[in-house]
Amino acid sequence: MNGGALVIVGGGPAGLAAARSYRDAGGDMAVTMLAGERHHPYKRPPLTKDYLRGETDRSELPIESPSFFDDNDITFVPGARARALDLRARTVATEDHGDFGYEACVLATGSEPFRLPIPGADDPELHVMRTIEDSDRLAAAAVAGARAVVVGSGFIGCEAAASLAMRGAEVTLVSDEAVPQERRLGDEAGSRIRTWLEELGVTLKMGAGVAGIEAGDGCHGVTVEGGESVQGDIVFLGTGVRARVALAEAAGLPIAEGGVVTDSSMHTGAEDIWAAGDITYAMNAAAGRRLRVEHWGEALNQGTIAGKAIAGAVARWDIAPGFWSTIGTKTLKHVAWGDGHDEVRVEEDGDGWSVWYGSRGVTVGVLTHNRDDDHDTGRKLVETKGPLP
Ligand SMILES: Cc1cc2nc3c(=O)[nH]c(=O)nc-3n(C[C@H](O)[C@H](O)[C@H](O)COP(=O)(O)OP(=O)(O)OC[C@H]3O[C@@H](n4cnc5c(N)ncnc54)[C@H](O)[C@@H]3O)c2cc1C
Known part of the structure; x- marks a missing residue:
């Protein structure tokens, strides 16, 4: 797509990856990122880990260098919260930064913490974690x-x-x-x-x-x-979290399982509207079904796919979703389709262990601690529907 503007709603990893891959794939429309937060895109995973412990400085959180946006001719609008998407007028209206016309639009509004529906859980003094x-x-x-x-x-x-x-x-x-x-x-x-x-x-x-x-x-x-x-x-x-789908829902986009429905190229089915990251209920071409995923790496992957697709390249989401977590100093890596298992096998040696998850004899997931080879093997087995090792 050329001429006009690509408007990206959301300044998280999915939105950033969409902008970056669109440019990398040769897209030459004007690109504008409307970011609800006042920061340039930053890494959320450290917020409960090293950053919370004071081991990582705030200056290490940005995903890209300050010059990235100018270098790539991307207009980043901090604090611009989209309030309405008009599919007919092809505009995104913001709360106090005016309206933005689009030739193509990526919705990447992410998730927000979910508060249990119990007495007192809505008290603003309680702590949650997103920013x-x-x-x-x-x-x-x-x-x-x-x-x-x-x-x-x-x-x-x-x-x-x-x-x-x-x-x-x-x-x-x-x-x-x-x-x-x-x-x-x-x-x-x-x-x-x-x-x-x-x-x-x-x-x-x-x-x-x-x-x-x-x-x-x-x-x-x-x-x-x-x-x-x-x-x-x-x-x-x-x-837990809930996907921020209100903008998409109000515009009439299909929502299922709490996410915005997309195909494997992250297209929503509405003309020139893509979605990426935590908000999607996206078709995974390898799984052959839609998945709801709230992982950092998948937000980057899905944003990258949307950006490429808008630039006219062929791209589809076809890898098994994965995430890592660090609890104190212990790191876990996980790859799985995420929709259940009927068999579990554990392997251990020294300080490392792996848990293999199967369904009807087929590998559907692997969780590893200090066993990266199993993580890599596991990903292949999951994606090829191989037998449990
Ligand atoms: C503390 C923490 C630790 C995590 N650790 C891990 C980890 O170890 N491994 C892992 O795989 N995943 C981890 N995750 C999950 C990962 O961070 C998310 O999956 C990822 O951030 C999703 O990216 P996103 O771009 O879809 O959404 P987000 O990162 O949520 O970004 C969406 C952005 O859109 C903005 N926005 C929302 N609505 C609007 C609007 N109307 N207009 C304009 N802007 C809007 C939001 O303010 C936000 O800045 C962690 C998450 C948190 C909070």
Whole structure:
């Protein structure tokens, strides 16, 4: 596509990757990125890890150098929040930066933290994690000896619990799972993660959900189902995210499974509208079905595909989704289709281990710690529907 403008809504990794790959593929339309945040695109993964612990400086967070946008003739508009997408007029209206006409548009509005529908969870004093500001506020509160209650044992909850403990806070993690990440990774991996957290001094209260959160005098009480109340100077909600699909939905784009429906080139089906990153429910050509994925690498992959496709190149999403997580100093790498397994095999040697996930004898996922060869082999087996090793 040439002439006109490519308008990208969202200044995260998916939006950035779309702009970059469009230019790399020779696209010569004007490119404008409307970014709801006031920062240039930055790395979110450190926000619960090294950045939260004060081991990484803010200057290390930007994904690209300051000159990248000028060098690539990309207009980056910080703080420009899109409020409406008009498919007929082919415009994106922003809250206070006017309207932007488009020849092509990429929606990459990402996710936001989800608060459980329980009494007290909407209290703005509680901590959530998505932005630099969220991480700074949590770090400021996490002084040595502070009592921190982390609600939720997914990756964000586990990473935050580990980092808070490493900052010297007294951390209690509360979750309805029997072991951390049980729902996604199963018991074998969950028990190992539990041990890592316990070694850092985290107290785990597992197997009971949170019934409510009450504000007290400078602290909060987290009431666990069954009646026990855990007091925290800090309460951190790591209870999942929801895709920001309101803009797409209001414009009439198809939404399913909480995401914007796309084909494997990230096209939404609406004329000249693509979507990428956490907001998508995208067709994966290798899986042969649509997937909802909220991973850093896939946001970059999907943005890259959208940018190439808009520039006229052939591109499709056909790799198995993967992510990594670092809990304290321990790193996990995962590749999986993410829709269930009926068999689990564990292999261990020394400090490393791998958990293989199968469904009807076919490899559907692998989780590794210090076994990168298994990670690489696992990816091939998952993508080729190979047998469990
Ligand atoms: C603390 C943390 C740690 C993580 N760690 C890992 C990890 O270790 N490994 C991993 O694989 N993944 C990790 N993730 C997930 C990963 O960061 C996300 O999958 C990724 O950021 C998604 O990219 P995105 O571009 O789709 O959305 P986002 O990164 O959410 O970016 C979307 C951007 O769009 C902006 N926006 C929203 N609405 C509008 C609007 N109407 N107008 C303009 N702009 C708008 C938002 O403000 C935001 O800046 C982590 C996430 C968090 C929060």
